Amino acid sequence: MNDSKFPKLINYQALKQQLEDEADSAENPSATDIDRENDALSFDQDRTDKKTGLQGSRLRSYAFAVLTRKEYSKAELIEKLALYAESRDEVITLVDELAAQHYQSDQRVAEIMLSSQKRKGKGPNRIKMALKTKKIDSGLIAEELKETDWVLQAYELKVRKYGTEVTKDPKIKAKQIRFLMYRGFEMDAIIKAISRKEDD
Template sequence: MSASKFPKMLNYAALKQQFSAESAPEIAQHDTHDQQALSFEQESEKKSQGLTGTRLRSYAFATLTRKEYSKVDLIEKLCLYAADRNEVIALVEELAHENYQSDQRVAEMTVRSQIRQGKGPNRIKMALRNKHLDKSLVSEDLQDIDWYAQAHQLKVKKYGTEVSHDPKTKAKQIRFLQYRGFEMDAIMKAINKKTDDFDK
């Protein structure tokens, strides 16, 4: 018979090299996933062990250097990584006593930030509650602010200086300022007064 009628001999060496190369990325991908899973397990195990003593103190200082926290929020954050809640509470009390942590400071920063964003007293009080801060910490600061002027400034920025007599337009302005957290008396004065009236 003619040799062409028979299949050629398989080159096993070439096939082995070809399939090894094709499966390499898949194997590498599995290895990567295994490494990620192992890393996640190690991290979880590390967290489950819980921080204590010097390690907990170092983590608390590192946390406060990145951001100011209220006492309650700092306790809750540290408890995610600490072994003992009582140790966390004692540490945070110590940090507060040494003024590394300050509810007063956080409250004042919150008020300033909210005012820059054009928020009224109601929204500011809500922001303080969300940070677990007592509004009495900044009660004097809130009383010293001219909320009429703040509301009017916001109204002018959004709708201009013209005093509208259209009920729908007025209602729209009222809703806008209510959403921003202003009281109704400040809102009504803001939308009905001209800019010059605040100088009188």
């Protein structure tokens, strides 16, 4: 094969020299390279320092936008707004103001939760626990909790899961008790519910 027709595609000597030069400059960076790195670092630092959050009317508008989509407890709303706000104190003041004007209401959130949890077959203990996680005082719906027929609620749930038959088998009885306890019902309501006959 004639070398003139097939010139070398890669100049290995030149490539080797280039790699050695790059290795040297990585081990001994020039002043210019160091300056460039420092400039990049300071630029990144400036960007994080200048990161601004919402405040004033923009924060207020965002709070309204959040509340139009979903009801939030006071504690939840503070946490949500604080993620984007310039000042946590401003958020707390704003949320207090929104609560005073009834745009935000823990009472409404508690009532919505009570209704939703009852539909899902949850008992009073689970409902109180759900309210606690949202930092809502269960006293806000104390009257509704008291007025609810928890025996009927537990009975309907038991019927959906196990049917109307009142079992005498202690193992099945224990299973039903555990199921209703897990759902948040009190023992008194559970015993009445699993002993209740269809025509009672």
